[in-house]
Each structure stands twice: as structure tokens, then as C-alpha cells.
Amino acid sequence: MPTSRLEHAVAAATASAAVLALVLAGPVAGQSVTAVSYGGSYQRASTEAWFEPFTASTGIRVDVDDFTGELAQIRAQVEVGNVYWDVVDLGGAETTLACDEGLLELIDPGMLPPAPDGTPAEEDFAPGALTDCGVGGVVWSTIYAYDAGRFPDARPMTMEDFFDLEKFPGRRGMRRVPMANLEFALLADGVPADEVYAVLDTPAGLDRAFRRLDTIKDEVVWWEAGAQPPQMLADGEVVMSTAYNGRIFNAQVLEGQSFEIVWDGQVLETNQLAVVAGTPRLEAALRLVAFATSAERLAAVGRRISYGPARASAVPLVTTHLETGVDMAPHLPTHPDNLVRVIRRDQSWWVDNQDELNERFSAWLAR
Structure with missing residues (x-):
């Protein structure tokens, strides 16, 4: 594992040059990499759109493990020098934090394939989708949903409605973390979407968010896995x-x-593909990242599950749902009609405050 940021950068540039030579190369027999994802429908989409075509194209087998997005397992592998995960799919805040801790390899954007029309990758990815250690994959969001059959008359339409137990009685499901819940609470309390993080950045703003959560706490069923809400x-x-x-x-x-x-x-976020620092399979791992984040491969995910691609050139390639023929555009979180009062997750803010707020949130739950 490189011992300094400079050595890390030199190693990344050297590996990137090798990857560029390999991207168009023929199959390589006998190699394998391990990628980790979140299970369920997203992992199936990733496997069909990324991992299986990568193996068919390169001969490099991709083994897939499940994880929850937590950094503990990555941290443990790097610290003991026994890295058995290669490519990880992380939220933006986790990618930034892991990169700062030296848990991920630096990635040179010059290794990434251009858009179909030749536009360089650095000009094609959405703002913020390319970072020192991560390459943008899918754009997804935390929303809320309801069963239309339970609301035959007035239906929930706003974040305020989610917190309105009088107008819409019944239990709510929420993820057992502060992320998104604090943003939702302030929005429901009247804070404009573009001011949410400025308000959260003050003690009074945090108190305000927790007070709003207090109003529905007794009616909340807490979930942890993405399969639970549906x-x-x-x-x-x-x-x-x-x-x-x-x-x-x-x-x-x-x-x-x-x-x-x-x-x-909705709280909008871009996941990133990253490579675990110290992997002995660095070239193969970088090759998988470059392959998976091409416009064609990102669009292939978007045609299987309603997550938008992080590259502009991939958007028009997301046409219909492969299995059912449903038009995907209205179902993507990035569709213009779905971006009213959107909150774009501030990754830097969460990196700076996540540990403190996890502790406060756990204490609040225990009360």
C-alpha cells in the first residue's frame, strides 16, 4: 500500500496507464475480482449490466458480496493488510470519508472511457460525480411512498403530509439513521430546500429537526435494509x-x-465506484470501474432499475424498462418533474458531522 499521498498518486497514474491499454484488450483468463453491493434488485441490475458483461468481455470473473455501505469492513481489511474486496459501491459521503482515511485508491479520470460522441469523461459526468477516489455510477434518492389503496380520497403529496398524523393517521416507516430524516424534518417544518444544510449547521437548527421528528416518533417503525419498506x-x-x-x-x-x-x-445522491486501497488486483479492479462507468453500461443499469446515470451521455440511452417496456423517464429521480423541492445531499457536511449525529440520533432513539 502506498505510504504517502504522492506515492499513492504516482501508483494510481501508473495503474491508470495500464488500464487504458487494457480497456480495449482481449480476454484475460484466470483472473477474478470481488465487487460489493447492496443486495436485492439493485445488485441484480448491477450484475446484469456491469459484472456479467465485464466477464464476457474480459474473461475476468467477478465475485459479488453483499454489504450495507458501512466502512468498518473496508477499514479492517486495509488496516490488517488483508484486502479481499476490490471494487466497492459507496455513497458519496462514505467515498469521501474513506478516501480521506486512505482506505481507497486514487483514481485518475483519464482512465475513464469518453462519451459515445468522444466527449472526455471529465466533461461528461455530472458535477461532483468524479472525486479523488470515486467514479459516479447511479443517481438515486430517498423518497417516501404510500399504498394508494389506503388513501382513496385525499392523498399525501408533500413532505409536510408525511409528518401530518392528523390528516393522514397511521404508522410511518423511516430508516434508522439521521441521514435524510433530519433533512425531511426541516423541510416539513418550513425550511426551504436550499437552506436545509445552513439551518442544520447550527445548534438551533439541529434542535429544530429533532423536535419535528419528536412529533411522529411514537408512530415510526424503523427499518435498516432497503427491502423492508416495500x-x-x-x-x-x-x-x-x-x-x-x-x-x-x-x-x-x-x-x-x-x-x-x-x-x-427527495434527497438526491450519487453513488460512486471505488477501489479498496492495497488490493493486489488493482489493474483488474480499475478495469472493472472503467467498464462499468461507460455511458452504455450506466444506461444498462437505468433500464433495469429506476436509478439515473451519472453521465450526461447516458441519459438518452435510458429508454424503456427491459423487462416490462415501461417508459423509464418519469420514474428517474433526475427527471425534471421530480426535482421540485429536491435536496441534494451535502456530502461534505455529512462527512464533518456524521459521527456526532449518529451518536445523538442513537441517544434520541433510546429516550
Whole structure:
């Protein structure tokens, strides 16, 4: 593992040059890499759009492990020098934090394939999608959803409605973390979307967010895995729940559930593909990252699950859902109609405050 940032950068540039030579090369027999993802429908989409075509193109086998996005396992592998994960799919805040801790390899954007029209990758990716250690993959959001059958008359339409137990009685589902919940609480309390993080950055603003959460705490069912919200809605355990938009989409189009997404106040985030520092399979891992983040491969994910691609050139390639033929555009979190009162997650703010807020949130839950 490189011992300094400079050595790290030199190693990354050297590896990137090798990857550029390999991207168009023929198959390599006998090699393998391990990629980690989040299970469920997103992992299936990633496997079909990225990992299986990569193996077919290069001969490099991709083994897939599940994880929850936490950095503990990555940290442990790097610290003991026994790296068995190669490519990890991380949220933006986690990528930044892991990069700062030296847990990830630096990635030279020059190794990434250009857009189909030749536009360099650095000009094609969305702002913020390329960082020192991460390459933008999918754009997804935390939204809330409800079963339309339970609201035959007035239906929830805003984030305020999620917090309104009088107008819309019943239990709510929320993820057992402060991320998104604090943003939702302030939005429901009247804070404009573009001022949420400025308010959260003050003690009074944090107190305000927790007070708003207090108003529904007794009616909340807490979830931890992305598969839980659609199941809780289907079972009637909750009348509405925060969720990952792609999980609700799959329940709608593949399972025929009468779920509706409320896009108002969605918290938008870009996941990134990164490479674990010290992997002995660095060239193969970088080759997988370059392959998976081409416009064609990112669009292939978007045609399987409703997560938008992080490259502009990939957007028009996301046409219909491969399995059902449903037009994907209205289901993408990046569709213009879905961006009213959007909150774009401030990754830097969460990197600076996540540990403190995790502790405060756990203490609040225990009260």
C-alpha cells in the first residue's frame, strides 16, 4: 500500500496507464475480482449490466458480496493488510470519508472511457460525480411512498403530509439513521430546500429537526435494509414509508403493487465506484470501474432499475424498462418533474458531522 499521498498518486497514474491499454484488450483468463453491493434488485441490475458483461468481455470473473455501505469492513481489511474486496459501491459521503482515511485508491479520470460522441469523461459526468477516489455510477434518492389503496380520497403529496398524523393517521416507516430524516424534518417544518444544510449547521437548527421528528416518533417503525419498506407497505405495517426510489419502482412494475412515490423533498445522491486501497488486483479492479462507468453500461443499469446515470451521455440511452417496456423517464429521480423541492445531499457536511449525529440520533432513539 502506498505510504504517502504522492506515492499513492504516482501508483494510481501508473495503474491508470495500464488500464487504458487494457480497456480495449482481449480476454484475460484466470483472473477474478470481488465487487460489493447492496443486495436485492439493485445488485441484480448491477450484475446484469456491469459484472456479467465485464466477464464476457474480459474473461475476468467477478465475485459479488453483499454489504450495507458501512466502512468498518473496508477499514479492517486495509488496516490488517488483508484486502479481499476490490471494487466497492459507496455513497458519496462514505467515498469521501474513506478516501480521506486512505482506505481507497486514487483514481485518475483519464482512465475513464469518453462519451459515445468522444466527449472526455471529465466533461461528461455530472458535477461532483468524479472525486479523488470515486467514479459516479447511479443517481438515486430517498423518497417516501404510500399504498394508494389506503388513501382513496385525499392523498399525501408533500413532505409536510408525511409528518401530518392528523390528516393522514397511521404508522410511518423511516430508516434508522439521521441521514435524510433530519433533512425531511426541516423541510416539513418550513425550511426551504436550499437552506436545509445552513439551518442544520447550527445548534438551533439541529434542535429544530429533532423536535419535528419528536412529533411522529411514537408512530415510526424503523427499518435498516432497503427491502423492508416495500414489504412493510404491502403488509400494512405502515401507511407510508421513506424508501429508496428504485425499491418502490420494482414493487410497482414487477409486483403490481399500488404504491405511489412522493418526490417532493427527495434527497438526491450519487453513488460512486471505488477501489479498496492495497488490493493486489488493482489493474483488474480499475478495469472493472472503467467498464462499468461507460455511458452504455450506466444506461444498462437505468433500464433495469429506476436509478439515473451519472453521465450526461447516458441519459438518452435510458429508454424503456427491459423487462416490462415501461417508459423509464418519469420514474428517474433526475427527471425534471421530480426535482421540485429536491435536496441534494451535502456530502461534505455529512462527512464533518456524521459521527456526532449518529451518536445523538442513537441517544434520541433510546429516550
